[in-house]
Amino acid sequence: MIAALTGMGLSAAAGLNAYIPFIIVALLARFTDAVVLPTGFEWMESWWAIGIGAVLLVTEITLDKVPAVDSLNDAVQTVIRPGMGGLMGAATAGASTLDESTWMQEHAWVGVVLGIVVAGLVHTGKAASRPVINAGTAGFGAPVASTAEDGVAVGIALVAIFLPLLVILVLVVLVAALVWVLSAWRRLRRRRQARLAA
Numbered sequence: 013m014i015a016a017l018t019g020m021g022l023s024a025a026a027g028l029n030a031y032i033p034f035i036i037v038a039l040l041a042r043f044t045d046a047v048v049l050p051t052g053f054e055w056m057e058s059w060w061a062i063g064i065g066a067v068l069l070v071t072e073i074t075l076d077k078v079p080a081v082d083s084l085n086d087a088v089q090t091v092i093r094p095g096m097g098g099l100m101g102a103a104t105a106g107a108s109t110l111d112e113s114t115w116m117q118e119h120a121w122v123g124v125v126l127g128i129v130v131a132g133l134v135h136t137g138k139a140a141s142r143p144v145i146n147a148g149t150a151g152f153g154a155p156v157a158s159t160a161e162d163g164v165a166v167g168i169a170l171v172a173i174f175l176p177l178l179v180i181l182v183l184v185v186l187v188a189a190l191v192w193v194l195s196a197w198r199r200l201r202r203r204r205q206a207r208l209a210a
Contacts, residue, residue, distance in 0.1 A: 014176050016126065019104040021172025021179035023097030023127035024186055027134025028165040030089060030096040031069035036169045038062050046173060053103045076158040079151030086139035097131020098124045137190035140197045147200060
């Protein structure tokens with residue numbers, strides 16, 4: 013249960029920014045005992061993986077703060093964020109230090125599927141919200157929203173690792189935010205169609 017919650021929390025963070033949970037997990041695994049990666053995932057804490065992850069993180073953080081470029085970045089990230097969510101789910105599902113139960117270790121595919129689904133849903137909400145934010149603020153909201161999303165991703169990743177039971181609350185809040193964003197996106201779309209028809 014704890015491994016599944018940790019995996020879902022890290023996957024939710026990956027839906028906002030693919031590289032934040034990766035870097036946090038990699039650094040904690042390398043420098044602390046808070047995260048012990050399972051067999052087959054030790055590469056995540058290597059210097060080359062951390063270095064590549066850091067470069068990709070800086071690129072993602074920069075591109076996501078530029079209006080219009082942020083939406084293009086979201087389109088590219090449509091495959092990357094859910095994939096990273098699957099990786100986070102797989103890496104935590106097999107971590108025996110997170111859970112006394114061996115069920116998740118024996119059924120690691122469940123962590124992968126949960127990770128892909130959770131990261132995909134969060135990414136969908138993020139990608140749908142950005143055009144609404146950009147249109148409503150003439151692009152000035154992009155860097156503010158992006159910075160907030162990065163902060164939330166860091167917070168969710170840390171909660172997932174150190175307070176995994178709170179991930180349930182985080183997921184409820186994210187689902188409510190996703191519903192609100194999708195309804196706002198639909199309203200904006202209807203307004204645009206009404207203007208074009210008029």
